Amino acid sequence: MDDTTKVLLRAIRGEAVPHTPVWFMRQAGRSLPEYRAVRAGIGMLDSCRRPDLVTEITLQPVRRHKVDAAILFSDIVVPLQAAGIDLDIVAGTGPVVAHPVSTMADVEAIRPLEPEAVGFVAEGVRQLQRELGTTALIGFAGAPFTLASYLVEGGPSKHHVKTKALMYGAPDVWNALCARLAEITLTFLRVQAEAGVDAVQLFDSWAGALSEADYRKYVLPHSAAVLGNLPEGLPRIHFGVGTAELLTAMGEAGTDVVGVDWRTPLDVAASRVPGKAVQGNLDPCVLFAPWEVVEQEAMRVLAEGAKAPGHIFNLGHGVPPETDPEVLTRLVDLIHHAR
Ligand SMILES: Cc1c2[nH]c(c1CCC(=O)O)Cc1[nH]c(c(CCC(=O)O)c1C)Cc1[nH]c(c(CCC(=O)O)c1C)Cc1[nH]c(c(C)c1CCC(=O)O)C2
DSSP states (O other): OOGGGOHHHHHHTTOOOSSOOBOOTTOSSTTOHHHHHHHTTSOHHHHHTOHHHHHHHHHHHHHHHOOSEEEOSOOTTHHHHHTTOOEEEETTTEEEESSOOOSHHHHHTOOOOOGGGGHHHHHHHHHHHHHOTTSEEEEEEEOHHHHHHHHHHSSOOSSOHHHHHHHHHOHHHHHHHHHHHHHHHHHHHHHHHHHTOSEEEEEOTTGGGSOHHHIIIIIHHHHHHHHTTSOTTOOEEEEOSSOGGGHHHHHHTTOSEEEOOTTSOHHHHHHHSTTOEEEEEEOGGGGGSOHHHHHHHHHHHHHHHTTSSOEEEEESSOOOTTOOHHHHHHHHHHHHTOO
8 A cells, every 4th residue: 555645644744634634542442342342251461462353453443433543452561471571461450560670680581572472463463454455554562661660560550659769779770671671662663563564653651750851861762772773764653641841852762753642732742842743632531521522622632733744633642441432433523524
């Protein structure tokens, strides 16, 4: 497929588009009854290892909502498990790690990711590209900081206390951990790129917990080691939550698009990442408001996004599981016919 027909890729390059491309983080998942049906009785990580399920679940929101991009059904901890780390995803909680990392010996026990260990992801990508046509396929991975937070805390965390304690108290261990995670992430994204994804998104979901100075010192070099070593020409999106003060630095990590949560208007965000496209940033909670409010907020996001060199419409974070999927379908239609 000629990639000039993929509206998402045109927007990333800052080219003219027939409509603003739109997709939603976590568009594949619990908001869809068809997702709950195919996942019934199958563990989250088991489902990620089955190319037939990866393909079906990735396609579900494309069929239903007519979004301009599919995001590969997988998880940020999939490459960690494939590298031999003992972890699981617990429904309603998130990733849980059996042996949290705290020492240099723990870090040294983390093995590199062998590309064959995520062959199921490559197979899923190949199957998907046979089906997708002009809908772009976005691959993804977790950034070193966000992955490190799960490994050090042992699970989800509100304040990332142990993670920051390691960062400040044992910077050599911290840097060794993030360097290993950057390598695993890079291998995971290269596998996806070789199999044919059109773009990748690096999720540093929890980077907003850091000051800009700490982000630049402890995190940016590791994210840059990922984003700066991907195949040339592969479009990159870099996203985190609560990152208003980090947008410039996250842009400097080496990306074409900066993802923006709902707190920063897109015109303000655009001024912080000159020359780059922006993605976002409707507050996911607006999906629960009366339709007139959804419409008004979506039009505001479009107007603010139009001030950037390129805009991809999205939410400021993932689709909440309780979302009425009909609202998402209607929203895609609104964005597609907005001008
Ligand atoms: C932090 C993070 C994780 N995973 C991910 C991130 C970064 C994105 C973000 O900031 O939200 C990324 C992710 N996880 C998943 C996707 C699939 C593609 C998509 O966005 O549609 C993506 C892009 C599937 C998933 N990953 C997970 C689900 C839910 C699993 C289920 O259906 O039971 C899905 C569809 C599980 C998961 N995995 C993780 C969490 C916090 C959870 C939710 C736990 C819960 O509330 O039950 C870790």
